[in-house]
Amino acid sequence: MTVTEEIKSRLDLVDIVSESVSLRRSGRNYAGFCPFHQNTRTPAFFVFPETQTWRCFGACAEGGDLFSFVMKKEGWEFKEALKNMAQRAGVTLEERKPVDKEKQKAQNKQAGLLQAAADYFHQLFLHAPQAEGARQYVARRSLHEETIAQFALGFALDSWDACRSHFNMQGYSDQELLAAGLLTENPDKGTKYDRFRNRLMIPIRDVDGRIVGFGARTLEKDGIPKYLNSPQTALFDKSHLLYGLDSSKRGIREARQAVIVEGYMDVMQAWQAGFRNVVAQMGTALTERQLRLLKRYTKQFVLALDADAAGAQATLRSLQVARETLDREVEVKFDARGLVHHEGRLQADIRVITLPEGKDPDNIIQENPEEWPKLVAQAKPVVAYVISVATAGLDMNDAKAKTAVAQQVLPLIKDIQDPIERDHYWQQLARTLRIDERALRQIRLPERPKRTLRREETAVTPKKTPQPSKKEHAGWATVPKKGRGGVGSIATDMRQADFLHQMIRLPNVILRVNQKLQECDQTQVTDEDFLLAEDRAIIRQMYHLIAASPVVTIDELWDSLEQTLQNRLKFLLTLPQSPETELERISDTLVLSVLDWRLAQVRQLLSEVKHLLYEAQNEGDTEALAIYQQQLRELPVAVLQLNKARDSMSATSRRRAEDALNGRF
Structure with a gap:
């Protein structure tokens, strides 16, 4: 974030x-x-x-x-x-430090290395004879070519130094490979070797789609561990990541719900079946940082637990007030108390479903896709879920057993911030245990043993209640979506990021782009064209530097930006560079890109205005109705103008390409 x-x-x-x-x-x-x-x-x-x-x-x-x-x-x-x-x-801004520039440069290079590694592993998966076992495994999991390409599945050779040798030849040092998590070092012998060997490689991306690490599944029958993740690096921290979020953001917004599963394959299978609001929690208990990432797109989270993890014994263990296991390196996949705390702080709605025994989302979706949305619809609020699991099979004639359950569930109820909801669960637990609510309220809970808080828990919670934040377009597309369809915000983000990347590389290309836009009767590119506040600030600064000097360097731009904008510039510089070198061809491509994202924005706005018009009719809001009706008259005209400009530009670009091919230029 x-x-x-x-x-x-x-x-x-x-x-x-x-x-x-x-x-x-x-x-x-x-x-x-x-x-x-x-x-x-x-x-x-x-x-x-x-x-x-x-x-x-x-x-x-x-x-x-x-x-x-x-x-x-x-x-x-x-x-x-x-x-x-x-x-x-209540957000502390990072101060600019003298060493930051070198650190940024190193992180840029690490991001480029991880992208190159993903491409390397993906090509091995597609073409290497040694990857036949990996291809067969993926075929058995019924993943299609489109899904394989979408998630860039790869293969690591069964070698101790194949990856190392490949990237050493590309100019990367062993130290850089170690820092990126691609090599492992034996501290006793001092030897370095490939971390991933004979494994299916699954690139892990951050919310912006940048590859920051890998999850690697063994292809050996008794291979240990079954999944091996990248170690923690400058870019990879699994407590801050959710697998699949980069490709599911739009689906989560449309569904107004995020479903959180446990495995990479669950996410891929769900995406393939059209359930695009599913992410994986990377094997750890959900952190507030992860939920804050999701909160930008929805307020409702559904946690899908397999039958084993949700069994009564495991669930009750997770409710222990002391939670002694937090002092050790263990995977806590269901932390009910933590979820209740998160709900209160984030004003979110967290629910839980138990999958059929022996099944995971991957199996369910493959065998019977229609069953998946039904299961999700059955999700229960965290406390209601815990009460049902903790009391399942309970002997209602055993007073001590009922007291034990109450002592384990009551801390959850007392942690609920909303008084009406809290009172509701007092009553529900009393009814379920078949006891008087007054007796339940007299139960004394054991004192909590003192423990050292995790770093995630020691962060100061701001007094202001966090609210959802959504990244939307400035200008035409600043209307809420019921569903971001068609050419979604991800495609527009990518086009805009690439545009800025090319502009940073060739500052004067923007002058040619603006000239061509004017020739098409379109407005010049301004900061209002861009979604992100950082991008708007960067292009404003670029215009300022271009106006002041005919030659602008990346160093000049970097030095003119403060830390937050430098972080964005760092990401833009990691994007793949176009092999095209001719200014005319580059500017043609960028003009088409601008027209494409503007067209996507106007079409999206047209769809949204139709929805808002329907709402205004239902509400009887005559003033809003008049505004939306006017927009419905103007927006189709804008679509026609943009299409006309795009057709004209495409024809010009084709003629230029043909002339170049015929040797006229």
């Missing part, structure tokens, strides 16, 4: 806007008079809580997120907005 995302996850845009704009409810959204232009007749300014975005449907025709609003309202630059909003959200 970036600093800006962390800030947006802790602040509610409705609260921020309400300080200067009088808002009223309009369906699920809020409406008011735009603070950026004179208007006292029609409240054309809307704030969308679900996506934490705003948009003016009036004269401004602008929109954006929290940062774009406060920057426009206060006249702040990005740095000022970041500092003020961070202070308000």
Whole structure:
């Protein structure tokens, strides 16, 4: 999670806007008079809580997120907005240190190495004769070619130094391979060797799609361990990652629910079957950091436990107040008390399902896909689930057994923050145990043994209740989605990141791109074209540097940015570089990219306005209705204009390519 995302996850845009704009409810959204232009007749300014975005449907025709609003309202630059909003959200900004530049450079190189390693393993999987066993294993798991490509499955040769030799020849040192987790060192002998050998390689990506490590499944019958993950590195920390989140963000938003499973294969099988809201928790107990990542896309989480992990004995063990196991290196997959704490702090809805005995999501989805959504729909709130499991098979004539169950469940109930919900479970537990609720409330719980808190638990919780944050488009697409369909935000993110990467590499290409856009009767590229606050700030700075000097270097750009923007620039520089070198061809490609993402944004907005129009009709909101009807007249015209520009640009690009092929240039 970036600093800006962390800030947006802790602040509610409705609260921020309400300080200067009088808002009223309009369906699920809020409406008011735009603070950026004179208007006292029609409240054309809307704030969308679900996506934490705003948009003016009036004269401004602008929109954006929290940062774009406060920057426009206060006249702040990005740095000022970041500092003020961070202070308000209780987020500490990382100070710029003299060594940071070298550290950033090393991390950039590590990210590039991991991407190259993923490509290397993937090509081995597809083509190496030695990978036949891996291909057969994947075929037995019924994974299709599209799924294999989507998750970039790979194969590590059964060799002690194949990976090491390959990347040594590419210019990477053993120390860099060790830092990336691709090599292992024997501390006694001082020898270094490949960490992954004869394993199916599963790249693990962060929320932005950057490869940060690997999960590797053994292909040997009795291979130990069954799954071997990358060690903790500068980029890989499994307590901060959720497998599959990069490809499931849109699905989670659409379903308004995230289903959390235990295995990589579960995620792949779910994705293949069309269930695109599934992520895996990397084998550890869910951390608040992981849930905060998910909270940007939904408030409801469903934890899918296999029958063994959810058995009564394991569940009751996880409820022990002391939780002695936390002092040791163990995998705690179901921590009921931790989940209840997370629910309260995040104002989330966490539910649990138990899968049929002997089945996991992979099996269920393969054998009977229709059964999966039914199981998910049966998920119970954490405390209700624990009560049902703890009392299953309980002898209701055994008073001591009932007391033991009460002593284990009551800490969960007492940790619930909402008083109505807490009282509900007092009553439910009393009914289930067939005892008087007053007797239940008199039970004294043993004192908690003191223990050392984990780093995850020692973080100060801000007084402000965290609110959901969604990354949405500025400009045309700043309306909440019911479902991000078609060319989703992931494709647009990638196009915009690649655009900035090319612009950083060749600063003057933006001048040619803008000229061609004008020739197509389209507006020039501005910061409002971009989704991320960081990207908007970077392109503004690029324009400033280009205006000041005909030659702009990456070092100049780097030195002109503060830490948060340097972190984003670091990521942009790790993106693959286009082999194309001719300025005309590059600018053609970038113009088409701009037109494509604008077209995707307008089409998405058109879909959303239709949905909002339907809501306004149901609510009888005549003012909102008039605004949306006007948009439905204007947006199709914008689609036609963009399509016309794209067709014209495509034809020009084809002619240039043909001329080049014929040797005319």
